[in-house]
Amino acid sequence: MTTRLVRLAPAYVGAVLAGSYATHRLLTPAARERLLRRCSTNADNLDGGRWDTLATSALLTEGPLELPYALLLLAVLGYAEYAYGAWWAATAFVCGHVGASLLVYAGLRAVHAGAPTRSATDVGPSYGYQAVLGALGASLPKSAARNSACAALLAFGVRPLLSGRRPTFTDVGHLTALGLGLVLGPGLGPRPGTGLGAWASRGTRGTRTV
Secondary structure (H helix, E strand, C coil), rough: CCCCCHHHHHHHHHHHHHHHHHHHHHHHHHHHHHHHHHHHHHHHHHHHCCCCCHHHHCCCCCCCCHHHHHHHHHHHHHHHHHHHCHHHHHHHHHHHHHHHHHHHHHHHHHCCCHHHHHCCCCCHHHHHHHHHHHHHHHHHCCCCHHHHHHHHHHHHHHHHHHHCCCCHHHHHHHHHHHHHHHHHHHCCCCCCCCCCCCHHHHCCCCCCCC
């Protein structure tokens, strides 16, 4: 595996941490609420042509960004960048974040969602994170390891929808982003001998793949 310096993932997670700190420590609650609503990929903003929210929504969080989640985000994005390159990781993240945001928006318009849902705050890196997870699982070569990884990720994504409570559009967005990542993973084409694919290939030499 070619050694790479991981720059994009730490820079992004650092920016999200800085944005979280600034919005929740330096702004008044009223100013914070206005900023989050203005930067959200909700139906009202997109109906109003504020397409810049597709970028700004990935830089802010509705609540303070907890350190364990920040570290998990850094680990997943950092590994993807280290193993497959910055272009691979960024493409999976951006396609998942933008694609899930637009598909959720289309769904809300199709069902004629009410005003509270249309104007709800919808920010954070979770759509992109879910897409990168899905792409990592799907980038495994055809094997029991890939099948198990994809099944586990799908079960993780579907669980909120089957928990007994009424699912939110964010729950649907997470599953959508995960699905986009699972579809994108093989198409992004990690080079042979890199990342999870190399590990799985070494572990399955001499066995029949499915």
